[in-house]
Amino acid sequence: MLRVALSLGCAAGLLLSAKLWLSARDYPLSPVADWMPVASPPFDLLLFITLLALLALVATRARPSKYIAAFLLVAAMLCLTDQSRWQPWFYQYVFMLAALLLCARDGSDADRRRAVLNVCRLIVVAVYFWSGAQKLNAGFVERVFPSLVNPYLNRLFGAVDLFPRWLIMTVPLLEISIGLGLLTRKFRDASVALAVLMHALILLLLIPVGRNSVVWPWNVAMAGFAVILFWRAKDFSARDVVLPRRLGLHAVVVVLFGVMPLLSRFDLWDSYLSSTLYSGNTVAAVIHLDEATKARLPPGIQGYAQEGRAGGEFMISPDRWSHAELNVPSYPEKRIFINIARRLCAYAEDPAGVRLVIYEKPNWLSGRRETHTHNCSDL
Numbered sequence: 441m442l443r444v445a446l447s448l449g450c451a452a453g454l455l456l457s458a459k460l461w462l463s464a465r466d467y468p469l470s471p472v473a474d475w476m477p478v479a480s481p482p483f484d485l486l487l488f489i490t491l492l493a494l495l496a497l498v499a500t501r502a503r504p505s506k507y508i509a510a511f512l513l514v515a516a517m518l519c520l521t522d523q524s525r526w527q528p529w530f531y532q533y534v535f536m537l538a539a540l541l542l543c544a545r546d547g548s549d550a551d552r553r554r555a556v557l558n559v560c561r562l563i564v565v566a567v568y569f570w571s572g573a574q575k576l577n578a579g580f581v582e583r584v585f586p587s588l589v590n591p592y593l594n595r596l597f598g599a600v601d602l603f604p605r606w607l608i609m610t611v612p613l614l615e616i617s618i619g620l621g622l623l624t625r626k627f628r629d630a631s632v633a634l635a636v637l638m639h640a641l642i643l644l645l646l647i648p649v650g651r652n653s654v655v656w657p658w659n660v661a662m663a664g665f666a667v668i669l670f671w672r673a674k675d676f677s678a679r680d681v682v683l684p685r686r687l688g689l690h691a692v693v694v695v696l697f698g699v700m701p702l703l704s705r706f707d708l709w710d711s712y713l714s715s716t717l718y719s720g721n722t723v724a725a726v727i728h729l730d731e732a733t734k735a736r737l738p739p740g741i742q743g744y745a746q747e748g749r750a751g752g753e754f755m756i757s758p759d760r761w762s763h764a765e766l767n768v769p770s771y772p773e774k775r776i777f778i779n780i781a782r783r784l785c786a787y788a789e790d791p792a793g794v795r796l797v798i799y800e801k802p803n804w805l806s807g808r809r810e811t812h813t814h815n816c817s818d819l
Contacts, residue, residue: 441668442669443499443540445661445664445665446498446533446536446537446540446661447496447498447499448499448657449529449533449657449661450530450537452657453657453658454492454495455492456656456657457527457766457767457768459765459767460522460525460527460766460768461484461487461488461491461518461525462485462488463478463479463480463481463521463522464480465765467762467765467780468779468780468783469521469522469524470523470524470779470780471520471521471522471523472523476521478522479521487517487518490514491511491514491518494507494511504540505541508537508538508540509541512534512538515530523771523773524766524768524770524776526710526713527771528567528712528715528717529654529661531713535559535693536559536560536563539556539560539563539689539693542556554676554680555685555690557676558676558681559693560665560669561622561670561676561681562690562694562697563693564662564669564670565619565620565622566619566693566697567619567662567697568616568618569615570697570701571612571615571715571716572612572614572615572618572619573612573616574612574701574714574715574716574721575612575615575719575720577720577721577804577807578803578805579719579721579802581605581608581609581807582720582807583807585603585611588718614634614638615638617631617634618631618634621634622666622670623681623682625674625677628673629670629671631666631670632667632671635663635666636663636666639659639662642659643656643659643660646659652763653767654767654768700713700714701713701714701715707801711723711772711773711801712771712772720802720807722772723772723777723799723800724772724798724809725758725774725796725797725798726755726756726757726758726796726797726799727755727757727777727781727784727794727796727797728748728753728755728794728795729745729753729754729756729788730752730788730792730793730794731753732788732789732793733784733787734754736787744756744764744765758776777796777798778796778814781794781796782816782819785816788816791815792815792816793816794815794816795814796813796814796819797811797812798811798813799811800812
């Protein structure tokens with residue numbers, strides 16, 4: 441059941457973000473290193489189809505070990521050649537599939553099965569916990585949560601604030617409670633029920649307005665994971681999930697999913713690898729262009745340039761561009777925004793023709809952001 445849920449969830453996410461996995465696009469690729477070879481058409485499409493085919497084999501074959509290994513290899517190649525593919529849902533699926541690889545060779549090994557399930561349980565618990573912890577900031581309260589509910593509230597009640605700040609803060613506390621509750625025997629089933637209800641409410645907020653469709657199957661999958669891994673499961677304890685018995689993937693997951701998200705608070709670990717989606721706790725950016733530079737852009741990019749407040753100035757939002765072309769949010773790291781601005785600088789005759797404005801993570805109490813501006817000479 442876990443293998444099928446993982447395969448279906450990942451395949452749905454890939455299909456909804458198909459252009460993200462291709463190199464023939466306007467939104468710039470951001471490889472880990474400039475020297476890395478990028479698959480050009482039609483090989484990029486072939487790799488994408490290979491990913492989907494491997495997921496189908498993982499879901500349907502009794503012994504999927506070699507198919508999981510091949511999927512992880514192709515996924516690693518694609519992610520190294522574009523960091524925008526490090527979406528939080530894909531990051532989670534990859535490590536859960538890696539955990540399945542531990543027991544795929546011998547389905548009768550009960551200890552190995554138990555170890556794999558506990559690794560996956562740890563990933564799910566950590567995602568809930570850190571997703572809630574990252575939302576404990578003014579940005580979520582003042583911007584993110586209102587942007588999710590206001591389309592409905594404004595239609596029903598007009599432009600009014602129905603939710604006081606203290607009530608909005610219960611949303612991240614609920615997520616944290618779900619994660620911790622799944623580790624307890626007493627509150628495990630109740631936490632599963634709350635998780636399923638929460639994901640259903642999230643889908644009700646996102647689907648009617650067509651918002652961020654790539655995370656719809658992720659929410660369905662997360663509800664499925666909660667049921668498959670935790671519902672009426674009494675044969676494991678919090679110690680079994682949190683404390684690895686030996687060095688290996690379990691220990692790696694403890695570090696990557698349990699510890700490293702804390703470092704994102706200090707810009708020492710990537711935000712999207714720390715469950716910050718819809719948290720309001722990420723870096724943002726806007727790229728300003730003068731009219732001459734905008735005129736030199738390829739037609740496919742010009743459509744994403746909007747008129748700015750100053751006359752003769754245009755703005756490109758990397759996040760809006762990424763959503764429109766790739767159907768995923770932009771990967772919210774300064775190095776990614778700098779790479780995009782550098783690509784646009786190639787069309788500027790004047791170094792001041794392109795200005796990148798980076799908005800740092802908001803102060804968790806006030807919500808204020810520091811800003812830094814760079815032109816082509818700086819970049």
